Amino acid sequence: MHVTAKPSSFQCNLKCDYCFYLEKESQFTHEKWMDDSTLKEFIKQYIAASGNQVYFTWQGGESTLAGLDFFRKVIHYQQRYAGQKRIFNALQTNGILLNNEWCSFLKEHEFLVGISIDGPQELHDRYRRSNSGNGTFAKVIAAIERLKSYQVEFNTLPSLITLMSITLLRFIIF
DSSP states (O other): OEEEEOTTTTOOSBOOTTOHHHHHGGGOOSOSSOOHHHHHHHHHHHHHHSOSEEEEEEOSSOGGGGOHHHHHHHHHHHHHHHTTOEEEEEEEEOSTTOOHHHHHHHHHTTOEEEEEOOSSHHHHHHHSBBTTSOBOHHHHHHHHHHHHHTTOOEEEEOSSOOTTHHHHHHHHHO
């Protein structure tokens, strides 16, 4: 069994042209962040309902907006309730907030990280912009390089599939 959790709900630090959350933001009336009691019960019940291998996927909006302290609690509760079960964590992110502290934490706790990137710079920056309208390609590439330097296992998730995707693949691999 696999589950995807959205600790930051629809909150994000980018304004991508194609994001379906931007148009629906006003329709959301629930809490923006997963609170501690919800997190604890979610982890406890999900581990109890799972087999020997338990898979958590964390995404958003932008999951890292929940903060590193939130994910420290995730690990704490997982360790508390895992017993003999093996826990796996995957984190989907745009990479903007991945600093050295984040990368150290992700490596230490063996997270698989998915980085969203939309192709070469001219394509990525056209659609995946900051709240102030600036392109984010350079920051995403810096995050990828940081993940590599910390030897964090990662993959990329292109939100736009184009003929230029092969260029991106070659760029990431080499």
